[in-house]
Amino acid sequence: MSLFQQLARHFIIPAAPQSGGVRLAFDVEADDLLHTATTAHCIVIVDLDSDQIFEYGPQQIADALAHLARADYLTGHSIQKYDLPLLRRLYGWSPSAPTKIIDTLVASRLILPNLSDLDDQVAAMGGGA
Numbered sequence: 001m002s003l004f005q006q007l008a009r010h011f012i013i014p015a016a017p018q019s020g021g022v023r024l025a026f027d028v029e030a031d032d033l034l035h036t037a038t039t040a041h042c043i044v045i046v047d048l049d050s051d052q053i054f055e056y057g058p059q060q061i062a063d064a065l066a067h068l069a070r071a072d073y074l075t076g077h078s079i080q081k082y083d084l085p086l087l088r089r090l091y092g093w094s095p096s097a098p099t100k101i102i103d104t105l106v107a108s109r110l111i112l113p114n115l116s117d118l119d120d121q122v123a124a125m126g127g128g129a
Contacts, residue, residue: 021072023048028083030090037086043068048075065093075102 025046030037043064045054056064065087068074074095076083080103087093095101108115 022070023073023075024068024071025075026068026079026083027076028086030086034082034086034089037090040086040090048073061091065091068093068095071095071099073100073102075104077103078105079103080106 025048026043028043029041031039031041039058040061041058043056043061045056045064045067046052047054054064054067056067079101084094084101112118
């Protein structure tokens with residue numbers, strides 16, 4: 001097994017449907033940064049096994065939280081530092097203890113710790129936008 005496979009194996013989401021629970025990816029958009037936000041504008045949830053997308057507006061946040069509560073596996077980008085703390089602060093909601101949480105920001109930094117260096121190299125070659 002390569003070093004990449006060893007580091008990445010816990011973070012790779014299989015494309016084929018899995019048995020053993022509901023797997024969701026989600027994102028929350030709010031009116032400000034974590035400590036000053038007063039409301040969530042929307043929550044978008046993707047069922048990783050069916051590819052179904054669910055969009056919840058500001059009047060449907062309770063429904064979105066009920067949907068997220070059914071998950072055995074939650075993933076998203078920067079959910080540990082923003083989305084989950086925001087939902088806890090604004091709505092008193094947290095996933096249940098056995099829910100597996102994977103933050104793709106954390107995973108990407110573990111798998112490619114030198115990503116910013118690679119970005120700088122690409123930009124220096126004229127490939128950055």
